[in-house]
Amino acid sequence: MNYTEKLENVSVLGAAGKMGSGILLLTALEMADLSMKPENKDKSFVLNAVDVSSEALIGLMKYIKSQVLKAAEKKVNQLRSFYANRHDLIENSEIINEYIHDVLLIIRPSTNLEVTYNSTLIFEAIKEDPDLKAKIFSQINQNSKHQPWFFTNTSSIPISELDKKAGLNGRVLGVHFYNPPAVQKLVEIIKAENTLPELHEFAVLFSKNLRKTVVPSHDFAGFIGNGHFMRDALYGIQQAEMLTKEYSFAQSVYMINKVSQDFLIRPMGIFQLIDYVGIDVCSYIMSVMNPYLPNEDLHSNLLDKMLELGVRGGQHSDGSQKDGFLKYEKGKPTAIYDINSKSYIEIASLQADCDTKLGNLPQSVKPWKAVVGKPMDEFYKTYFSELKGMKTMGAEIAVKYFLRSKAISEKLVADKVAFTDEDVNTVLKTGFFHAYGPINNYMN
Amino acid sequence: MQKLRKKIYMVAGYNTISMGTGRKEFNPKKERPGLEEYMKEAGQAVLQKIGGAQNVDEGVIGNFIASRFNRQANMAAFFPYIDEGLRHKPAVRVEGACATGALALVTGIRSILAETADVVLVVGVEVQNTVKAIYCADYLAAAGWAKERKDGHAYFFPGKFNDRAKVYYERFGKEKTRMAMAKWFVNAVENARLCPTAQEHHNTNKDLNALGMMEPNGRSFLDSINVFDCSKVSDGASAIAVVSEEGLKRCGIPKNQAIEIIGFAQAEEDITKAPDDFTILSTTKATVQKAFENAGITKEQLATVECHDCFSIAGIMATEAIGFAEHGKGPDFVLEGHTSRGGKIPFNTTGGLIGWGHPTGATGVHQAVTIWEQLTGNAGDAQIQIPADRPYGMTINMGGDDKSLVSIIYKKAE
Numbered sequence: 001m002n003y004t005e006k007l008e009n010v011s012v013l014g015a016a017g018k019m020g021s022g023i024l025l026l027t028a029l030e031m032a033d034l035s036m037k038p039e040n041k042d043k044s045f046v047l048n049a050v051d052v053s054s055e056a057l058i059g060l061m062k063y064i065k066s067q068v069l070k071a072a073e074k075k076v077n078q079l080r081s082f083y084a085n086r087h088d089l090i091e092n093s094e095i096i097n098e099y100i101h102d103v104l105l106i107i108r109p110s111t112n113l114e115v116t117y118n119s120t121l122i123f124e125a126i127k128e129d130p131d132l133k134a135k136i137f138s139q140i141n142q143n144s145k146h147q148p149w150f151f152t153n154t155s156s157i158p159i160s161e162l163d164k165k166a167g168l169n170g171r172v173l174g175v176h177f178y179n180p181p182a183v184q185k186l187v188e189i190i191k192a193e194n195t196l197p198e199l200h201e202f203a204v205l206f207s208k209n210l211r212k213t214v215v216p217s218h219d220f221a222g223f224i225g226n227g228h229f230m231r232d233a234l235y236g237i238q239q240a241e242m243l244t245k246e247y248s249f250a251q252s253v254y255m256i257n258k259v260s261q262d263f264l265i266r267p268m269g270i271f272q273l274i275d276y277v278g279i280d281v282c283s284y285i286m287s288v289m290n291p292y293l294p295n296e297d298l299h300s301n302l303l304d305k306m307l308e309l310g311v312r313g314g315q316h317s318d319g320s321q322k323d324g325f326l327k328y329e330k331g332k333p334t335a336i337y338d339i340n341s342k343s344y345i346e347i348a349s350l351q352a353d354c355d356t357k358l359g360n361l362p363q364s365v366k367p368w369k370a371v372v373g374k375p376m377d378e379f380y381k382t383y384f385s386e387l388k389g390m391k392t393m394g395a396e397i398a399v400k401y402f403l404r405s406k407a408i409s410e411k412l413v414a415d416k417v418a419f420t421d422e423d424v425n426t427v428l429k430t431g432f433f434h435a436y437g438p439i440n441n442y443m444n
Numbered sequence: 445m446q447k448l449r450k451k452i453y454m455v456a457g458y459n460t461i462s463m464g465t466g467r468k469e470f471n472p473k474k475e476r477p478g479l480e481e482y483m484k485e486a487g488q489a490v491l492q493k494i495g496g497a498q499n500v501d502e503g504v505i506g507n508f509i510a511s512r513f514n515r516q517a518n519m520a521a522f523f524p525y526i527d528e529g530l531r532h533k534p535a536v537r538v539e540g541a542c543a544t545g546a547l548a549l550v551t552g553i554r555s556i557l558a559e560t561a562d563v564v565l566v567v568g569v570e571v572q573n574t575v576k577a578i579y580c581a582d583y584l585a586a587a588g589w590a591k592e593r594k595d596g597h598a599y600f601f602p603g604k605f606n607d608r609a610k611v612y613y614e615r616f617g618k619e620k621t622r623m624a625m626a627k628w629f630v631n632a633v634e635n636a637r638l639c640p641t642a643q644e645h646h647n648t649n650k651d652l653n654a655l656g657m658m659e660p661n662g663r664s665f666l667d668s669i670n671v672f673d674c675s676k677v678s679d680g681a682s683a684i685a686v687v688s689e690e691g692l693k694r695c696g697i698p699k700n701q702a703i704e705i706i707g708f709a710q711a712e713e714d715i716t717k718a719p720d721d722f723t724i725l726s727t728t729k730a731t732v733q734k735a736f737e738n739a740g741i742t743k744e745q746l747a748t749v750e751c752h753d754c755f756s757i758a759g760i761m762a763t764e765a766i767g768f769a770e771h772g773k774g775p776d777f778v779l780e781g782h783t784s785r786g787g788k789i790p791f792n793t794t795g796g797l798i799g800w801g802h803p804t805g806a807t808g809v810h811q812a813v814t815i816w817e818q819l820t821g822n823a824g825d826a827q828i829q830i831p832a833d834r835p836y837g838m839t840i841n842m843g844g845d846d847k848s849l850v851s852i853i854y855k856k857a858e
Contacts, residue, residue: 077598110616
């Protein structure tokens with residue numbers, strides 16, 4: 001079965017979720033491109049969008065339509081040649097509308113798992129629950145005549161475990177998109193012990209056709225992305241907890257968030273990132289990873305407590321940020337949760353005080369926006385050596401934070417989670433939009 | 445064409461802001477003024493300067509394609525909306541794609557010549573930010589032959605001038621031509637910064653030349669020109685009064701606030717035909733020659749030119765069409781700084797189509813307003829010196845790919 005044939009009947013499980021909808025969109029666009037090639041004109045392409053919620057599927061189709069419109073507007077040149085023989089389609093608007101129609105024709109929304117039995121390829125983006133995933137894979141596998149391939153979007157569960165539990169005999173691969181899949185360039189690809197080589201070959205080609213950056217990871221719980229992020233987050237939480245001995249909870253969260261953003265030149269502070277991913281998701285992923293880490297306790301009582309108080313973070317269905325450790329207005333943090341009074345405290349009321357305590361940023365600082373995506377090695381050397389030489393509270397926390405992130409990353413390579421230093425750096429740069437990779441010599 | 449048998453003047457020019465990307469006020473997600481507001485602002489401004497609507501005999505609206513951008517036709521009926529005093533007065537709407545504005549002016553000139561009017565209020569307007577650029581391209585493609593649309597580029601007109609640029613590079617060298625196109629862009633923005641109504645007025649980029657030199661990318665746009673080689677999508681209106689000697693008196697405007705039309709020319713080329721030579725704007729060339737003959741002057745007597753730089757390559761080719769540079773030497777002429785603000789013959793002193801903006805139906809009127817400002821000393825920070833021995837200004841307004849052309853020659857009234 002060649003590349004095209006493999007993509008003639010595909011299912012996405014959890015299609016209406018945040019990750020599933022993005023994977024569905026990208027797959028639909030790729031399938032539509034294939035369907036338009038002259039040699040495929042007699043083939044039919046089917047993409048099942050499977051989700052438990054019928055309501056969510058309606059929302060999904062609206063989302064897909066709006067996203068296909070955006071994609072079409074960007075590649076209208078290419079579409080004009082696709083539809084060159086359609087003499088009834090003259091203007092860009094006519095061509096774009098026809099394309100949307102054609103893409104939507106490929107997608108079949110359904111709440112019924114049975115539709116997947118005809119698929120040769122299954123993308124899975126359901127809840128991060130190993131037993132649930134294995135159960136569904138097994139059900140599809142037993143009912144299908146097609147020996148389907150299973151591409152799981154898990155960010156934490158070892159693939160070999162899913163393979164064994166579901167009895168897939170190597171027909172499973174970790175294909176981990178980053179959130180949101182339509183935008184993020186990174187795909188982590190994880191082979192299980194017995195994964196058949198053809199799955200890997202296909203996934204690499206597929207990801208490249210989607211113009212993604214592929215980074216391989218060993219099959220170890222959390223892989224590279226969460227392997228770094230969860231430990232980095234836990235470190236940030238611990239640092240904030242230490243500060244609470246001297247400062248209020250809100251002040252502590254503010255200070256660590258600021259250090260991890262402004263002092264470390266990252267796109268967002270660690271508490272904002274936890275909110276972005278979702279406090280519930282972070283806590284859950286830690287609990288999935290933790291059993292595989294005998295020498296480490298990847299767990300945070302603070303996250304549990306926040307969840308008990310009903311503070312979860314994550315995003316609304318329109319992509320806007322829900323309140324978590326921080327409160328957001330138009331995407332920008334405006335207040336910080338106070339765990340004692342169970343209410344948000346305006347950042348403006350504590351900012352000046354905290355900023356004074358942290359001290360100034362190094363003089364050579366540049367904002368993240370100005371440096372991201374650019375080769376700025378010399379700048380980072382200057383900046384971080386200046387930071388290292390400073391005796392302020394902010395600089396001291398930042399230096400430790402920086403070194404901790406580096407140590408986490410180096411351990412991922414030493415523990416054979418990542419293949420190379422460069423892979424870790426690529427994951428942080430493309431999956432987390434860091435301006436520089438954590439494994440560097442900027443403080444040597 | 446016959447020499448002008450009457451003295452014709454233009455007075456009381458006014459431009460609204462050219463609104464669109466680049467202006468600080470522009471927010472594509474928020475509601476903005478529509479056709480009505482732009483026409484009213486520009487029309488009223490002129491009426492105030494000429495003593496009110498009772499002094500107006502006729503109106504001319506220049507509008508290219510509101511029927512698509514704004515679902516609006518029957519545009520002449522907006523004159524009484526501009527001012528109640530224009531109720532039951534005659535008005536007409538004219539269209540010639542991007543040459544619409546100058547066709548509106550010429551329509552006013554003809555009314556004066558025909559002695560059916562002494563004061564004609566001319567308003568050019570276009571409001572194009574109602575749709576994204578990719579759909580804007582569909583609407584503007586109507587300036588070309590509809591039967592060519594299917595095989596044309598998604599961005600139809602940029603595609604046309606991309607094709608011209610490509611042939612020009614092959615014939616005369618890409619590197620120098622690209623450098624001249626970048627220089628054209630730099631001049632346009634630098635001039636626009638001096639004009640408060642210009643779309644690029646707020647542009648603060650420190651390395652404009654680097655933007656202009658950005659390598660064209662056929663994957664994302666076009667293979668031979670980049671976005672900085674193109675005029676932007678604009679909303680705006682410009683207005684001016686075309687008056688006779690009697691009209692001037694009626695409006696009570698002193699001659700030093702008027703410019704005189706010394707001559708003009710119009711020409712059409714077959715819309716179904718490709719250019720004979722992609723590196724020559726032959727209709728522009730013919731029109732400019734006819735305008736010089738009609739005015740009885742030569743290019744050496746011009747102090748400034750407003751040319752139709754819908755694309756930077758069109759600006760460069762215009763320097764050749766007028767005769768300032770030999771065929772293939774336009775890039776040198778531009779690179780040597782002759783078209784710059786301090787150069788031998790400053791072009792597009794308020795930014796032209798690339799810098800000031802290109803609300804298509806208004807552009808020809810905007811060009812006349814700029815010449816009126818420059819020749820009467822009303823150009824503010826954008827003011828250039830008008831040498832006593834070269835007192836003339838010229839506008840060239842082009843519709844389609846060198847298809848509908850109007851050129852007008854002006855002088856400060858004496």
